Amino acid sequence: MKDNKTAMQVTALCNGTVIDHIPADKLFAVVSLLNIPEMKSNVTIGYNLNSKKLGKKGLIKVADKFFTDDEVNRISLVAPNVVLNIIHDYKVVEKREVRMPDNLCNIVKCSNPNCITNNEPMPTLFHLVNRSEGTLKCHYCEKEKNVKDIELL
Amino acid sequence: MEKRSLVSINDLSREKILQLLQMAEKFEENPNRDILAGKVIGSLFFEPSTRTRLSFETAAMRLGARVIGFSDAATSSASKGETLKDTIMMVSNYADLIVMRHRLEGAARYASEISPVPVINAGDGANQHPSQTMLDLYSILKTQGTLENLHIHLVGDLKYGRTVHSLLHAMRHFKPTFHFIAPQELQMPEEYRLFCRENNIPFTETTEFNEEVIASADIIYMTRVQRERFSDLMEYEKVKNCYRLTNAMLAESKENLRILHPLPRVTEIAYDVDDNPKAYYFRQAQNGLYVREALICDVLGINI
Ligand SMILES: [Zn+2]
Numbered sequence: 001m002k003d004n005k006t007a008m009q010v011t012a013l014c015n016g017t018v019i020d021h022i023p024a025d026k027l028f029a030v031v032s033l034l035n036i037p038e039m040k041s042n043v044t045i046g047y048n049l050n051s052k053k054l055g056k057k058g059l060i061k062v063a064d065k066f067f068t069d070d071e072v073n074r075i076s077l078v079a080p081n082v083v084l085n086i087i088h089d090y091k092v093v094e095k096r097e098v099r100m101p102d103n104l105c106n107i108v109k110c111s112n113p114n115c116i117t118n119n120e121p122m123p124t125l126f127h128l129v130n131r132s133e134g135t136l137k138c139h140y141c142e143k144e145k146n147v148k149d150i151e152l153l
Numbered sequence: 154m155e156k157r158s159l160v161s162i163n164d165l166s167r168e169k170i171l172q173l174l175q176m177a178e179k180f181e182e183n184p185n186r187d188i189l190a191g192k193v194i195g196s197l198f199f200e201p202s203t204r205t206r207l208s209f210e211t212a213a214m215r216l217g218a219r220v221i222g223f224s225d226a227a228t229s230s231a232s233k234g235e236t237l238k239d240t241i242m243m244v245s246n247y248a249d250l251i252v253m254r255h256r257l258e259g260a261a262r263y264a265s266e267i268s269p270v271p272v273i274n275a276g277d278g279a280n281q282h283p284s285q286t287m288l289d290l291y292s293i294l295k296t297q298g299t300l301e302n303l304h305i306h307l308v309g310d311l312k313y314g315r316t317v318h319s320l321l322h323a324m325r326h327f328k329p330t331f332h333f334i335a336p337q338e339l340q341m342p343e344e345y346r347l348f349c350r351e352n353n354i355p356f357t358e359t360t361e362f363n364e365e366v367i368a369s370a371d372i373i374y375m376t377r378v379q380r381e382r383f384s385d386l387m388e389y390e391k392v393k394n395c396y397r398l399t400n401a402m403l404a405e406s407k408e409n410l411r412i413l414h415p416l417p418r419v420t421e422i423a424y425d426v427d428d429n430p431k432a433y434y435f436r437q438a439q440n441g442l443y444v445r446e447a448l449i450c451d452v453l454g455i456n457i
Contacts, residue, residue, distance in 0.1 A: 114278050116259035120237050140259025141280055142161065144344065 016041070016063040018085040018092075019075070024048050027058030029078045029152065033107070034060070034071060041065050069099075074107055076100040077147060100147070102128050108136065109151045115141035124153065157452045158265035158272040162283040162319050167326035170290060176447035177291050177440070179457055184443060188455060189218035195248030196222035197240070198275070199231055200256040204416065204438075205275050209252045209284070212445035221247060238267055245270045250453055271452040279315055284448055285415060286319040288441040293372055295440065296411040296433055300327040304369050308334045308362060309376035309396050309421055311341040316415045317376060321345055324354075331356040334366060336392040338383060362395060364402050371407065373398070375414040375421050375434075393420060400425040413437050 022030050027047055036043055042063035051057035066086060075082050076098040086094040106123035117124045117140050125139035134147035159165075165173075180186070194213040198206050201224055210220050222244075223229040231240055237255070241264045244251055251268060253261055254275040261274030261281070276282040294300050305324065307317045311333055321331065331349065333341045337360060349356050359366060367373055378396055383389035397420060398412065414422060414434040426432050450457060 112258060114256070114258050116237070116255075116257045116263050116277075119257055120263065122238070122263060138259065140262050141278075142163075142259070 012090060013044075013061050013063060013087045014090055016061065016065050016087055017067060018087060019060040019062075020057075020083050020085060021051070021054065022058035022060070022079050022082055023054055024056035024058050026079045027060075030058070030075050030082070031060065033074045033078065033152070034067070036060065036062070039065065070101065072096065072098050073101040074104075077104070077107065077150065077152070100128055100131065100134070104128070104136065106153060109153050110138045110141060110143070111145060111149070111151065112138065112141045112143045115143070117141075157454065158261075158268075158274075159283055159448055159452055160262045160265050160272070160274045161281045162286040162323045163281075165283075165323075170287070170323065170326065173287060173444070173447050173451060174291050174294055176450065176457060177287075177443040180443040180446040181440070184215050184446065186215070186446075186457070187217035188450060188457070189213070189216040189453070192218040192249045192453070193247060194218045194220050194222075194449070195244040195251040195253075195270075196220050196224075197229070197244060197251060197253040198222065198224050199226040199229065199237075199260070200254050200276070201225040202254055202276060205254060205282075205284070208438075208441045209273075209275060209445050209449075212442055212449055213252075215442070216446055216449060218249075218449075222252075237264060241268050241272075250449065252449075273448055273452055279313065281319060282315060283319070284441065284445050285316055286323050287448065288437065288444040289316065289320050289374070289413060289415075290323055291440045291444050292411070292413055292433060292437040297371055297409060300324070302328050302330075303371040304330050304332065305372045305374060306332040306334060306367055306370040307341075307374050307376070308398070309378045310339045310382060311335040311376070312339040313379075313382060314376045317341075317374060318345060320374065321348070321354075325352045329354060332366070332370070333358045334360075334362050334396070336360055336378070336388075336396065338388065338392070339378065362398075364405055367402065367410075368405055369407070370410055373410065373412045375412065375418070377417075377419055377421055397421055397423060398426055399423040400429055403429060403431060406431065 044061040046059035048056045049059055082098050084096040085092045104126040108126050110117045110124055126136040129135050129137045135144055137144045196210055213220050226232055245268050250271050252273045252275050256278050258278035258280035261277045265272040274281055311317055378393055380389050410431050411433040412431055416438055
């Protein structure tokens with residue numbers, strides 16, 4: 001029943017990945033984190049779809065694309081409860097959850113204005129120091145912050 | 154040879170700290186050793202700090218090395234908009250080791266990652282200053298005969314004081330008891346209290362600074378209370394005189410007590426303390442030389 005509803009809102013996918021349960025207001029952040037604007041494959045983006053759990057949700061379907069762990073784990077920063085459905089021959093063959101990576105390279109901006117990363121052309125790097133609390137530490141200035149307060153690059 | 158830099162005291166294990174302090178002891182016995190004859194050391198002070206620069210450059214020279222560099226960013230190409238990376242790459246063509254101080258936090262870490270030669274951090278903004286922490290540890294070891302099980306009283310600006318935060322981190326290996334003595338505005342940040350709890354380091358906290366509070370101290374570590382930290386200048390005037398150590402306050406203190414201060418001091422230690430044998434801050438600064446000789450040798454892969 002629920003599957004049918006989603007299916008009615010967007011067209012079916014033969015092979016590829018469906019990224020579901022994206023909070024509507026995080027949809028475009030997820031789109032950008034996955035580098036979707038750079039992709040050549042057929043992409044369907046659903047925005048403000050009805051969802052029992054989230055009220056309004058976003059959904060992304062990417063044909064013929066299977067993301068690596070590194071690619072999908074970046075999503076965890078903005079939408080930790082996203083589910084990925086891997087589709088082969090119109091069937092969901094695997095459901096995957098996202099997990100926050102231990103190291104975040106060039107994804108998060110450091111909020112310390114005196115940090116070298118904000119003053120030199122260079123990538124940022126953060127380490128996840130406490131997974132349950134969501135504490136990140138800047139590799140350079142060593143300042144800590146919570147994943148709730150991050151700003152993406 | 155494996156490239157070894159020194160960026161943060163937090164990167165050093167207990168064994169490594171003890172090994173470096175042992176090496177510093179040998180340099181205290183004989184500071185003039187021609188170990189680095191023919192070597193060139195780049196001394197890059199993007200931010201001026203005469204005290205630290207002279208100590209590092211003297212250490213290099215007493216080891217027989219020659220020194221190139223600059224003492225503030227205005228006289229370097231950084232003032233023409235050159236990136237840190239480009240300055241580091243240029244100097245590493247000439248020098249065997251780079252000692253650097255920079256106002257930006259993380260500058261030394263980044264330099265150590267891009268530089269083909271080792272980097273010693275001589276201070277990166279409010280972040281790290283590992284040679285200061287090492288000389289603090291050396292001074293504690295020298296005066297107490299051990300780093301273990303000591304009562305360490307940190308006094309003054311515990312909120313912004315980089316040296317006390319690094320000391321607290323480094324002492325986690327040695328079962329200390331800390332006493333935080335600071336005005337309300339300048340209390341130890343929660344992050345460091347949490348650090349103590351996680352590492353089972355007991356600590357007490359008070360805003361009172363008097364004879365009684367320091368009676369149990371093995372080490373009193375004084376810091377400067379800076380005017381610019383206060384939004385209310387009246388409050389500053391009041392606090393400034395409360396966190397001032399005088400000779401009279403030391404009457405009942407322990408025999409082995411020694412008083413440390415990262416220097417320069419302003420008013421927080423009265424001049425009448427200077428002649429008390431428990432005053433150790435001038436010797437502490439001198440220890441910086443031996444410790445820096447050890448650090449320079451260590452990053453170059455030389456053991457003595
Ligand atoms: Zn940073």
